[in-house]
Amino acid sequence: MQKKVIGISIAILGIIIGTVTVIRSTYYSPQEETPVAQTAQSVSFSVSHPIQIIIPKINVNAVVEEVGITFKGNMSTPKKFADTGWYKYGTVPGELGSAVIDGHVDNGLGIPAVFINLKKLVPGDIVYVQAKNGRKLKFKVFDIQNYYYKDVPLEILFNRNGDRYLNLITCDGNWIPAEKTDDHRIVVYTKLIES
Amino acid sequence: MDKIKKIFTRGFALLSILGASIVNAQVSSSTTPTPVSPTPITTPGVPTTGLGGMLVSNAAMIVLAIILVAIGLTLLIKSKDYGLE
Incomplete structure (x- = not known):
């Protein structure tokens, strides 16, 4: 009787560990966010927040989640690997400045995610963003860069002014176990051409 | 008056x-209208959007889970084989 109980307990423990690992690594990206005071921008343009991104060239048609900042001070990522994440403390797509949308390249089991083919984009390709208020924005790719992860020009990525930019970012390169991150980032720079 | x-x-x-x-x-x-600056107040660091590197640790957890299930089932079968109930 005792062996039976122990056997069942161990088997159930194994099933729980296995299930949780598979679900977490396949569907959810565990990124805790730190609270940041909302900017005037994110409040005043709440109706124009992006909800969907479409990139015909690489067959992307994904939900846009709102993401903030992690405890490490980095831009957070979408909870689902099939979704993308808009940096909600930054510029709203279509407004003056640089809006930033990130997306995973793969999940915890190495299965390709939403931005797996982001690096295939070339200048001239089109990116559409649908806003909550129904407004559809059309952006055109004008530059693609592959940076070492510590050399990404954050001021250009998040703060370039003078036009209406949308910058897309994802991981690339090799895994750094100590840092738990990839060593490169692909950044696709786009500019609004129609709204 | x-x-x-x-x-x-x-x-x-x-x-x-x-x-x-x-x-x-x-x-x-x-x-x-409230003046809205196009400059975000907080500039974060770059996001970590690739988790494929965690494949090894995740695979190890799955292997551990399989081993635990196997041990559990073995104990269960043995308890029946030897009439220990």
């Missing part, structure tokens, strides 16, 4: 001016 009338008239005029000023101030503050 005229004096009282005069005081009322002046008082009413003063109140009108005061009221109009308040209303005007409120209207101007509500119609003036």
